[in-house]
Amino acid sequence: MRSFIDFKNGKVDxxxxxxxxxxxxxxxxxxxxxxxNELLRQGNDQALFGVEAGRMVMSTDSHVVSxxxxxxxxxxxxxxHGTVNDVAxxxxxxxxxxxxxxxxEGFPLADLERIVISMAAASREAGTPVITGDTKVVExxxxxxxxxxxxxxxxxxxxxxxxxNRARPGDAIILSGSIGxxxxxxxxxxxxxxxxxxxxxxxxxxxxxVADMVDAAADIHCLRDPTRGGLATCLNELAKQSGVGMMIxxxxxxxxxxxxxxCEILGLDPLYVANEGKLVCICAAEExxxxxxxxxxxxxxxxxxxxxxxxxxxxGFIQMTTAFGxxxxxxxxxxxxxxxxx
Amino acid sequence: xxxxxxxRQQTLARQLAGAxxxxxxxxxxxxxxxxxxxxxxxxxxxxxxxLLPDNVEFVHxxxxxxxxxxxxxxxxxxxxxxxHGVILCTYADLLRVPAGLGKSLLKAKAAGGDIRMVYxxxxxxxxxxxxxxxxVVFFAIGFETTTPPTAxxxxxxxxxxxxxxxxxxxHVLTPSAMQAILDAPEPVAxxxxxxxxxxxxxxxxxxxxxxxxxxxxxxxxxxxxPLDVMQSSLMLIRQLNEQRHVVENExxxxxxxxxxxxxxxxxxxxxxxxxTFEWRGLGLIPHSALKLKPDYAAFDAEVRFQLPTxxxxxxxxxxxxxxxxxxxxxxxxKLLGTVCTxxxxxxxxxxxxxGACAAYWSYGRLRDGRGKQQKAxxxxx
Numbered sequence: 001m002r003s004f005i006d007f008k009n010g011k012v013d014x015x016x017x018x019x020x021x022x023x024x025x026x027x028x029x030x031x032x033x034x035x036x037n038e039l040l041r042q043g044n045d046q047a048l049f050g051v052e053a054g055r056m057v058m059s060t061d062s063h064v065v066s067x068x069x070x071x072x073x074x075x076x077x078x079x080x081h082g083t084v085n086d087v088a089x090x091x092x093x094x095x096x097x098x099x100x101x102x103x104x105e106g107f108p109l110a111d112l113e114r115i116v117i118s119m120a121a122a123s124r125e126a127g128t129p130v131i132t133g134d135t136k137v138v139e140x141x142x143x144x145x146x147x148x149x150x151x152x153x154x155x156x157x158x159x160x161x162x163x164x165n166r167a168r169p170g171d172a173i174i175l176s177g178s179i180g181x182x183x184x185x186x187x188x189x190x191x192x193x194x195x196x197x198x199x200x201x202x203x204x205x206x207x208x209x210v211a212d213m214v215d216a217a218a219d220i221h222c223l224r225d226p227t228r229g230g231l232a233t234c235l236n237e238l239a240k241q242s243g244v245g246m247m248i249x250x251x252x253x254x255x256x257x258x259x260x261x262x263c264e265i266l267g268l269d270p271l272y273v274a275n276e277g278k279l280v281c282i283c284a285a286e287e288x289x290x291x292x293x294x295x296x297x298x299x300x301x302x303x304x305x306x307x308x309x310x311x312x313x314x315x316g317f318i319q320m321t322t323a324f325g326x327x328x329x330x331x332x333x334x335x336x337x338x339x340x341x342x
Numbered sequence: 343x344x345x346x347x348x349x350r351q352q353t354l355a356r357q358l359a360g361a362x363x364x365x366x367x368x369x370x371x372x373x374x375x376x377x378x379x380x381x382x383x384x385x386x387x388x389x390x391x392x393l394l395p396d397n398v399e400f401v402h403x404x405x406x407x408x409x410x411x412x413x414x415x416x417x418x419x420x421x422x423x424x425x426h427g428v429i430l431c432t433y434a435d436l437l438r439v440p441a442g443l444g445k446s447l448l449k450a451k452a453a454g455g456d457i458r459m460v461y462x463x464x465x466x467x468x469x470x471x472x473x474x475x476x477x478v479v480f481f482a483i484g485f486e487t488t489t490p491p492t493a494x495x496x497x498x499x500x501x502x503x504x505x506x507x508x509x510x511x512x513h514v515l516t517p518s519a520m521q522a523i524l525d526a527p528e529p530v531a532x533x534x535x536x537x538x539x540x541x542x543x544x545x546x547x548x549x550x551x552x553x554x555x556x557x558x559x560x561x562x563x564x565x566x567x568p569l570d571v572m573q574s575s576l577m578l579i580r581q582l583n584e585q586r587h588v589v590e591n592e593x594x595x596x597x598x599x600x601x602x603x604x605x606x607x608x609x610x611x612x613x614x615x616x617x618t619f620e621w622r623g624l625g626l627i628p629h630s631a632l633k634l635k636p637d638y639a640a641f642d643a644e645v646r647f648q649l650p651t652x653x654x655x656x657x658x659x660x661x662x663x664x665x666x667x668x669x670x671x672x673x674x675x676k677l678l679g680t681v682c683t684x685x686x687x688x689x690x691x692x693x694x695x696x697g698a699c700a701a702y703w704s705y706g707r708l709r710d711g712r713g714k715q716q717k718a719x720x721x722x723x
Contacts (some may be wrong), residue, residue, distance in 0.1 A: 261346065322388050322389045323350060323352060324351075324355050324390070324393075324568050325352040325359075325392070325393055326389015326568075327389045327392050327709075328387060328388070328389050328705040328706065329704065329706065331684075331704045334683075334685055334700075
């Protein structure tokens, strides 16, 4: 089928989600063209693939970020990284992705194409092809341009059991790099809040870093990417799941000076600001140094640092020694600091 | 950005802590009221109390604009959105403040009210320009810090002949609150004040001189950084030890004795004092708040929409009023952490991050073991 779609000036209309010819053309000329791979080309309502014996993981993530394009990425690349990371936080090697698009009538096709190209590039780079998908169109005013849901599956290597409930008192808490970059990059490009900054989102697929880590220390206890709610929320989740407390040191937490400054202006606490290319790792204290060494050799773990330790505490408090020299609790995020960050 | 870490340095904090320990007379206590929510927040967020000796105690003051706003005014705002169908522009921290009957602006928004979060008065003006067919009301709150920008917006709206823009004015005056605390029928024991920070950039340090003279209380204008708080505490302790009671300015990098004269003139141009205004926790205080002058009545939402005075009652058992006067501490409230949490605030001190209850609960509740106890109780209940 030849494409007559005007990607330069055209807009999404209701026929693009109708199931008819216009939809088929859009799928062919846009999604199949850019995501191109053997499994997608099967052209069925589902993708058929073989699996090895073993354990698999599956994860899904919907992306509603606003604005759609931001320094360091866009909703397309983010929707790949988000799901690849969720899969990888089990120690798994991500294999395949699905992509569901909810488009708003009137959305420029040029923007959609730009998003799909970026998404295809991210999936190629991560080695996780998009092998099945779906497109729906909602009336103008019922969506916000484009929402993307991705789902991912991955295979967990034998002997690896990473889970949020495995943190034990005495374990080391490792952070892979500086926090807050993504949230601040998004804020800096929000319509009513534009400010000049050099900060770009840290949006990245972390599975190769995880693979290196798992190779170096098979018995990592917990892995989690501190996305919405930031590092603070991530640590609270892990503490709750494992029934432990944590003691962290503010001075050990890497934060870029620009991020710190932007947070200061916006009245945000960087501990609660979202990341899209960082991970928290909890492991036995004696494995921490070896892991840090491996992580620092990887481009996405260059600033990895041990930021604290797991302690016994039935109430699951995260406590922090402040850089100022005092103590405080690092609590759950009470209200949304920054809506629609991913 | 420079001048962030400079004011949070641990080595300097230790030096100051040593100086305070040396200066503080162990045979007495020093009860210092930090006036502003910004101070309260800094004290808990950085753990300042941990660096001070036990006999130096902070009493949390009323300087959190969200906290002192009576719930009736929130109900007025909800009414503007729901009954009058206006676009209500508000600062974000007002959204979750509980009003009567389980209402809040956030719930009114979910129910279809056109309530928009703005970062400045300029955003609200922009919304008015973009929606000429709609009434746009800016929900103005705050002390003297946020008042001049509201004045600017009103003058701009007048110059542009914006017919659809008005202001629901809730601006209050800091010196009045200080006076109310000092004149309370059962005054709270306060030895000295860490004076307002940003407010003082506008009104100047001289605004507090009558208090120091008349009530014999030392006042030190203190910046919001943790080192500011410590340095100012040291200055207060010195004054107390020397039995002096004057206004001193620690925050010299931003505050002068005269303040920002241009901003003061702007306020005088647009606003006049109300006969009286209700403060949450402090009750009715004469001449303690501002309203638009008759010349600007066209931009006064209270006039335009004939808003009624709503006498709202606070949640039973909520100690916010006493906490705002410094008469009680957050730990003295039975609701704290049991039914009143940042996720489900009963009182305004739990809503704003500058509120004493929210700061205590979020950052400091392990300090006296109370957080643990309450968690256990909540679990049993």
